[in-house]
Amino acid sequence: MNKEALIALGLTPEQADKVIEGYGTTIPKSRFDDVNNAKKQLETDIASRDKQLVELKKVDAAGLQAQIEKLQGENATAKQEYESKLKDTQLSSAIKLALTGKVHDADIAISQIDKKTIELDAEGKVIKGLDEQLKTLQESKPFLFVPEGKQTIKGVIPATPGKEKEVNAEGDYGKQIAEERSKGNEGLVEAQKTYFD
Known part of the structure; x- marks a missing residue:
């Protein structure tokens, strides 16, 4: 106031x-x-x-710093492991692709190969180190590899005594049965008797 x-x-x-x-x-x-x-x-x-x-x-600054450093180390280790696994997977896939048609079992063949000496290009194709190892492996374990060239199995078609009709060895049995079936049930029974006697 x-x-x-x-x-x-x-x-x-x-x-x-x-x-x-x-x-x-x-x-x-x-x-x-x-x-x-x-x-x-x-x-x-x-x-x-x-x-x-x-x-x-109350916060332990030194403890927090140690925990941060520990987590950074774990992250770096996890990153290295991931990159290593990724590289190994890419390498295995490239080797499997290169071995396709050359070996019976690619996994067994890959287990015999030293992956450290193999190099890949930017597209993931093997460019170095595989051919030399495959030659050595083929000499030491030829059973792993598919033989080169066309393989033929030689033999004789067994005789079929008592058959009135000749069975086609090329696998035209189904065609012959179909022709007999078109003649009716009697023809089918006749064809089956002929082939299964």
Whole structure:
């Protein structure tokens, strides 16, 4: 309150001067509430920060650093293992593709090959190191490899005594049965007797 407000309340000018002299000018309640609320907010913020500082003091910085370094090491190891497995898979696939039609069992042949000496190109094809190993392997273990050239099995078609019709050795048995069937059931029975006697 100021002097004019005190006079408006009914005090004399001398009395108003004495009140102001004793108490000074008053602050409006809204301003007081604003300052008081700001003070309370600051006290709450300081308490919250003090609590955060206490929690941070509990944290073991050296332990966290060690854990971070451990995780970085594990990640680096996992990455190396992944890249190694990926390279091995690509190498095995390229060797299998190169061995297709040359060996009986590609997995057994691959187990006999030193993959470290084999090089692949950008497209994943074998460019170096396989041919030399295959020559050595073919000399030491020829049973792994498919023989080159056309293989024919020689033999004789066994005689079929008592048959009235000649059986076609080329496998036209089904065709002959179909022709007999077109003649009717009697022809089918006749054909079956002929071939199965």
